[in-house]
Amino acid sequence: xxxxxxxxxxYIYKGRVIISQTDVKGIITFAxxxxxxxxxxxxxxxxxxxxxxxxxxxxxxxxxxxxxxTISGGQIWTGIIKNLxxxxxxxxxxxxxxxxxxxxxxxxxxxxxxxxxxxxxVNETMALYKKxxxxxxxxxxxxx
Numbered sequence: 001x002x003x004x005x006x007x008x009x010x011y012i013y014k015g016r017v018i019i020s021q022t023d024v025k026g027i028i029t030f031a032x033x034x035x036x037x038x039x040x041x042x043x044x045x046x047x048x049x050x051x052x053x054x055x056x057x058x059x060x061x062x063x064x065x066x067x068x069x070t071i072s073g074g075q076i077w078t079g080i081i082k083n084l085x086x087x088x089x090x091x092x093x094x095x096x097x098x099x100x101x102x103x104x105x106x107x108x109x110x111x112x113x114x115x116x117x118x119x120x121x122v123n124e125t126m127a128l129y130k131k132x133x134x135x136x137x138x139x140x141x142x143x144x
Contacts (some may be wrong), residue, residue, distance in 0.1 A: 006057060007088040009057075013038045018093065018114040021100070023093050024072075024107055026051045040086035056084040060132035067097065073112055074099050080125040092117040 018038055021030035031046045039046065039054060045048070046053075059082055069116045070077040077097045082090050093114035117125070 004086060005088050006090065007011065009089045009107045011038070011085055011087075011089040011091045013091060013116055017126075019110060019111070020046075021054055021111045022051050026110075029109065038085070038091060039083070040089075045086075054083040056090050058082060058083045058090075058129075060129050060136055062132055062136065063129070071097050071099050071109070074101075074107065076078065080121050081114075083128075092122045094099060094118070094121060 002103050003083055013034075016032075016034045018035045019032040020028055021033050022028050028046050028049055028051055031043060036043050036046055040117070041049075041053075063079070063081070067077050067079075076099075077095075078094060081095050083093060084090055094117040095112055095114040097112040099107055100111055102108050
């Protein structure tokens with residue numbers, strides 16, 4: 001897939017929850033209709049792709065490191081994420097990611113549920129992420 005070029009335009013969605021499931025490496029194995037509607041990708045573009053295709057470049061790397069540390073350790077991660085649509089616009093989600101285990105308690109993948117993030121939570125999270133990005137990039141004038 002071609003690399004998506006971000007544009008500074010927010011896509012705001014309402015309604016149903018976005019659901020996706022991945023294997024242990026983050027490869028998408030299931031996506032509900034709302035996921036592919038909001039992401040702008042067709043279902044066949046999502047299935048078999050890395051979930052990182054949604055990763056907005058303005059997201060701090062430390063957030064994803066913490067997500068992987070948490071979920072690969074068998075814990076639930078909850079937070080606010082800025083995602084990238086196929087058309088380059090972004091959208092904010094309030095997300096919960098849960099590890100999936102088989103009957104032998106072996107980790108087999110992850111399931112996530114996302115809903116639109118509240119404006120209050122987005123504003124608070126943007127301030128935090130801006131500081132994190134500034135630290136990562138060594139620049140105090142980071143735009144989010």
